[in-house]
Amino acid sequence: MPNFPPSRADALARLAAFLPRAGAHYANERNADRGPAARDNVSLLSPAVRHRLISEAEIAAAVLDRYAFSTSEKFIQEVCWRSYWKGWLELRPQVWADYQAALSVQIERIGDGPGVDRPFRKRWQAAVDGATGIACFDDWVEELRSTGYLHNHTRMWFASIWIFTLNLPWVLGADFFYRHLLDGDPASNTLSWRWVAGLQTRGKHYLARADNIQKYTANRYWPKGELNEDAAPLPPDELPAAGRIADLPPPKAGLRTALWLHEDDLCAESWPALAGLDVVAIGGDVTPAARSRLPVSEAVTGWTEAALADGLDRAGRHFGLPAVRITPSQRHRWLEDHRIEQLVTAYPTVGPVAETVAALERELAARGIALIRVRRAWDTAFWPHAGKGFFQLREKIRPLLAELGIP
Numbered sequence: 001m002p003n004f005p006p007s008r009a010d011a012l013a014r015l016a017a018f019l020p021r022a023g024a025h026y027a028n029e030r031n032a033d034r035g036p037a038a039r040d041n042v043s044l045l046s047p048a049v050r051h052r053l054i055s056e057a058e059i060a061a062a063v064l065d066r067y068a069f070s071t072s073e074k075f076i077q078e079v080c081w082r083s084y085w086k087g088w089l090e091l092r093p094q095v096w097a098d099y100q101a102a103l104s105v106q107i108e109r110i111g112d113g114p115g116v117d118r119p120f121r122k123r124w125q126a127a128v129d130g131a132t133g134i135a136c137f138d139d140w141v142e143e144l145r146s147t148g149y150l151h152n153h154t155r156m157w158f159a160s161i162w163i164f165t166l167n168l169p170w171v172l173g174a175d176f177f178y179r180h181l182l183d184g185d186p187a188s189n190t191l192s193w194r195w196v197a198g199l200q201t202r203g204k205h206y207l208a209r210a211d212n213i214q215k216y217t218a219n220r221y222w223p224k225g226e227l228n229e230d231a232a233p234l235p236p237d238e239l240p241a242a243g244r245i246a247d248l249p250p251p252k253a254g255l256r257t258a259l260w261l262h263e264d265d266l267c268a269e270s271w272p273a274l275a276g277l278d279v280v281a282i283g284g285d286v287t288p289a290a291r292s293r294l295p296v297s298e299a300v301t302g303w304t305e306a307a308l309a310d311g312l313d314r315a316g317r318h319f320g321l322p323a324v325r326i327t328p329s330q331r332h333r334w335l336e337d338h339r340i341e342q343l344v345t346a347y348p349t350v351g352p353v354a355e356t357v358a359a360l361e362r363e364l365a366a367r368g369i370a371l372i373r374v375r376r377a378w379d380t381a382f383w384p385h386a387g388k389g390f391f392q393l394r395e396k397i398r399p400l401l402a403e404l405g406i407p
């Protein structure tokens with residue numbers, strides 16, 4: 001069974017152990033899901049990289065240290081899918097707001113209020129309980145709930161069955177994933193569900209087919225005759241034009257500065273733009289419950305809190321300062337005690353963490369304390385190329401890696 005210890009040490013060990021398989025083996029084998037006990041064909045790095053216990057740049061550098069680009073291109077490309085989705089959503093934050101609005105409407109339908117639609121709620125409940133009668137789907141629900149992870153190909157089949165066979169709204173499926181995946185990420189999750197539905201690449205949807213499932217699950221499943229293999233894509237929605245990635249003001253030297261960790265980047269030791277700052281305190285908090293109005297799994301909550309503890313511990317040792325979790329009620333006191341004039345945090349990407357940080361910024365502004373976001377060079381390099389399809393970004397991977405000093 002996959003087990004994901006929430007620490008940078010584990011992420012580094014996991015990467016080192018996977019490196020021998022990150023070349024041709026990954027390119028040939030990555031699509032197979034032979035079950036939770038046989039997962040050596042993929043890296044299982046996503047919970048760590050999503051929370052930046054390890055960074056995309058570190059992964060790319062380690063892989064390219066061992067292989068030629070041509071041998072490891074497939075794996076590097078997959079890592080860059082994460083950057084593509086993040087950049088795409090940064091350029092169109094309205095898509096996240098629209099997803100939230102559509103989700104609220106569907107949550108009313110499954111709730112206890114006047115908007116409840118009981119037959120619909122029953123169908124949704126059967127899906128999230130793994131009681132649809134489609135054996136593969138029901139097993140994947142159990143796997144997701146018990147491990148907090150699903151293989152990429154399985155996520156595609158799952159989303160397709162949810163949308164086109166069970167005829168459930170994609171937003172509720174995305175929400176179910178987001179509440180249970182340890183790597184739950186607003187961009188990768190929401191936009192992958194949109195991609196399966198045919199909303200992301202207009203008119204091109206992903207249809208799960210029984211024969212394909214049989215082939216890539218090593219005959220474990222063959223849902224012949226159980227899936228809708230002829231469905232049309234969902235009707236297109238309005239896509240906002242791509243905006244631009246804003247420049248960020250740098251932190252100021254000479255101010256009493258605190259570092260603030262959150263779940264989008266738990267590796268403060270390698271944040272940019274910290275040289276020369278008067279760092280006097282380190283704090284942080286995570287808000288996994290903000291992922292949804294519906295309950296977020298205990299596994300996600302526990303994992304995220306433990307990952308924060310790991311991030312604080314490392315940051316504390318690196319900067320030689322106490323580093324502690326600060327709850328909202330402790331914040332005022334903590335800022336006062338350390339006479340903080342500036343709070344520096346990692347740039348939070350579109351989603352609940354960005355909303356929490358924006359609220360924190362307003363609270364600090366009222367006290368005359370500046371909140372400064374710092375963005376990693378990797379994101380600054382990749383995101384502007386995410387305005388169109390992945391193909392356009394893919395063409396830029398090599399020059400961007402060179403620009404970032406990754407050979």
Ligand SMILES: Cc1cc2nc3c(=O)[nH]c(=O)nc-3n(C[C@H](O)[C@H](O)[C@H](O)COP(=O)(O)OP(=O)(O)OC[C@H]3O[C@@H](n4cnc5c(N)ncnc54)[C@H](O)[C@@H]3O)c2cc1C
Pocket residue numbers: 030042043044045046047049050078079080081082083085150151152153155156159177178181183184185186188189190192193196
């Ligand atoms: C419907 C759906 C929902 C998804 N939701 C999420 C999510 O919430 N969070 C998340 O991190 N990923 C999500 N993914 C992407 C992908 O499934 C996971 O990142 C991948 O399965 C993680 O396993 P791994 O680390 O073993 O990947 P590997 O195959 O070893 O890939 C290496 C790394 O590349 C990145 N990567 C690989 N495939 C993708 C992809 N398709 N999109 C983006 N990044 C990728 C990840 O960082 C991963 O750790 C989703 C995919 C689908 C189809």
